[in-house]
Amino acid sequence: MSEQLPDVQASRPEVSVGLSQVGVTGVDKRVRIAPNGSEPVVLMAEFEAFVDLPGWRKGADMSRNLQVIDEIIEESVAEEAHKLEEICGDAAERLLSKHDYTTRAEVSMEAEFVIEDETPATGLATQATADVIASATATEDGTREEIGARVTGMTVCPCSQGMSEARARDRLRELGVDRETVDAFLETVPQPGHSQRGHATLTVESDGDPEVDLLDIIEVARDSMSARIYNLAKRPDEDEMTYQSHANAKFVEDCVRSMAEGVLERFDHLPDDAVVRMEQINDESIHQHDAHAERIIEMGTLRDELDD
Numbered sequence: 001m002s003e004q005l006p007d008v009q010a011s012r013p014e015v016s017v018g019l020s021q022v023g024v025t026g027v028d029k030r031v032r033i034a035p036n037g038s039e040p041v042v043l044m045a046e047f048e049a050f051v052d053l054p055g056w057r058k059g060a061d062m063s064r065n066l067q068v069i070d071e072i073i074e075e076s077v078a079e080e081a082h083k084l085e086e087i088c089g090d091a092a093e094r095l096l097s098k099h100d101y102t103t104r105a106e107v108s109m110e111a112e113f114v115i116e117d118e119t120p121a122t123g124l125a126t127q128a129t130a131d132v133i134a135s136a137t138a139t140e141d142g143t144r145e146e147i148g149a150r151v152t153g154m155t156v157c158p159c160s161q162g163m164s165e166a167r168a169r170d171r172l173r174e175l176g177v178d179r180e181t182v183d184a185f186l187e188t189v190p191q192p193g194h195s196q197r198g199h200a201t202l203t204v205e206s207d208g209d210p211e212v213d214l215l216d217i218i219e220v221a222r223d224s225m226s227a228r229i230y231n232l233a234k235r236p237d238e239d240e241m242t243y244q245s246h247a248n249a250k251f252v253e254d255c256v257r258s259m260a261e262g263v264l265e266r267f268d269h270l271p272d273d274a275v276v277r278m279e280q281i282n283d284e285s286i287h288q289h290d291a292h293a294e295r296i297i298e299m300g301t302l303r304d305e306l307d308d
Helices: 062-078 084-098 158-174 179-188 214-223 235-247 252-266 299-307
Strands: 019-033 041-053 104-118 125-139 142-156 195-207 275-283 291-298
Touching: 019 062, 019 084, 019 104, 041 062, 041 084, 062 084, 084 104, 084 125, 084 142, 104 214, 125 195, 125 214, 142 158, 142 214, 142 235, 158 179, 195 214, 195 252, 214 252, 252 275, 252 291, 252 299, 275 299, 291 299
Parallel strands: none
Antiparallel strands: 019 041, 041 104, 104 125, 125 142, 142 195, 195 275, 275 291
């Protein structure tokens, strides 16, 4: 009978400094979910799992982290329906229970999610994609879960559009068009502005299950920009998207504020201490930099601000 191998990880380190996160990243697993009672869909998800580490212990048990994730994912695949945030919550709670030296366990995941869609003018069936985000943090006080998505859309700069409108107004007056007709034309026909691809991220975090549907989160995020974009677009669809985006020009800041309105309209049932993260990043078309706006806020504060 061989001697028991030494547990080097449980020994004392040379430098007794605690670490806030120790774990694994890039863990690819197959999961199955059924958002809003729909047919189950299979996702290839990438997981991260961490625990905190006290200063008196040399290392964490990495194999335990992987084992817990394997166990949870296998159980979720066997079930008919499962929320991604619940998978992360279950895994975080098991990590906490299996590591008696930790006070905090975190599990997060991302996956590409395919949405059935329809083109805006021709009504053709197509698909759209979103990056879904889920996470959970387990401590002695309980577990907080987060669910959200990152989607892509289109924005048009109101400032650039305003300058184009001013130029058009001047040219029309030079051509002898009366002011009333100029005003009516410019009100009906949105003027050009530089456009860019935008990326909206919306997540909701609360104690336990946030009780929001993933598809609703995706809808709110997609509607926050100037216009939606589609994988398939015939000429009438391209014309419709171009018109709608220029008729709804938005700064990067406007997109976050639109998300805030959508959150309150769609998720007003959330408790005051639920935390909402709203982020917009625009890939600028006429600059070498990108534009960014973000707000992290509790629902109670968001209600107060929008009421005011």
